[in-house]
Amino acid sequence: MGVLFDNYTIAQTVQKAVSFEKTPFVIFTPNPEIVQAAKKDDEFRCILNQADIVTPDGIGIVYASKILGGNIRERAAGFDICCGILEHLAQKGGSVYFFGGKPGVAQAAAEKVRETYAGIRVCGTRDGYFNAEQEKEIISDIQEKCPDLLLVCLGAKKQEMWIANHKDSLHAKILIGAGGSIDVLAGKTKRAPDLFIKLGLEWFYRLIKEPSRIGRMVQLPLFLSEVIWKRGKI
Ligand code: UDP
Numbered sequence: 001m002g003v004l005f006d007n008y009t010i011a012q013t014v015q016k017a018v019s020f021e022k023t024p025f026v027i028f029t030p031n032p033e034i035v036q037a038a039k040k041d042d043e044f045r046c047i048l049n050q051a052d053i054v055t056p057d058g059i060g061i062v063y064a065s066k067i068l069g070g071n072i073r074e075r076a077a078g079f080d081i082c083c084g085i086l087e088h089l090a091q092k093g094g095s096v097y098f099f100g101g102k103p104g105v106a107q108a109a110a111e112k113v114r115e116t117y118a119g120i121r122v123c124g125t126r127d128g129y130f131n132a133e134q135e136k137e138i139i140s141d142i143q144e145k146c147p148d149l150l151l152v153c154l155g156a157k158k159q160e161m162w163i164a165n166h167k168d169s170l171h172a173k174i175l176i177g178a179g180g181s182i183d184v185l186a187g188k189t190k191r192a193p194d195l196f197i198k199l200g201l202e203w204f205y206r207l208i209k210e211p212s213r214i215g216r217m218v219q220l221p222l223f224l225s226e227v228i229w230k231r232g233k234i
Pocket residue numbers: 100101102127128129153154155156158178179180181182183
């Protein structure tokens with residue numbers, strides 16, 4: 001459907017990012033819902049495909065690959081990649097900037113991350129609701145702090161467009177469009193229990209916890225139906 005996924009494990013993605021061989025290094029984390037949106041939106045699809053790594057963040061992508069004879073065998077979720085990079089940066093005394101979420105969420109994520117990843121430097125936090133004037137302040141704050149890792153959590157499309165527009169001027173080394181990961185890091189929402197993740201049912205757990213997502217989640221069966229239809233044409 002036009003989105004070019006990389007086939008790396010979580011550990012490989014973390015390793016590539018923290019090698020700092022290329023900066024800025026951009027990671028996008030599309031799930032089936034994002035692929036559905038990108039399919040109809042040339043600009044968005046093009047921006048997704050320009051990332052250094054496009055990681056399969058959603059079991060639906062793994063199923064699609066299997067159905068279409070591709071070789072993606074496991075999900076490499078954005079949240080797990082963030083945790084892997086944070087762990088590495090903690091060991092090296094690296095820095096992270098949290099950008100996004102409702103007011104207070106980025107600070108809460110900073111506090112939790114300081115507790116969990118001793119040695120990490122949280123060099124900035126900022127919520128994800130801003131006007132044009134505030135956006136200029138956010139950009140100059142990030143430029144001043146030069147974070148090793150910038151988490152941009154503004155929701156799908158907005159965060160990818162924002163990263164694409166600003167990555168070259170921010171002086172951030174690794175940028176990841178991490179969506180709701182900031183809420184999980186802040187302890188505002190919980191990740192699904194391991195069993196749900198192992199069974200590929202994290203989406204179901206999220207739906208039970210946030211039934212209002214049903215409108216967005218109908219994209220998953222629509223996506224898989226289209227994949228099966230494409231399989232029939234091969
Ligand atoms: N968000 C934001 N600014 C916006 C829209 C959303 O900071 O203008 C935040 C929202 O508060 C949430 C995050 O973006 O913390 C991601 O939201 P979503 O549930 O859509 O995440 P995803 O499904 O992409 O993980």
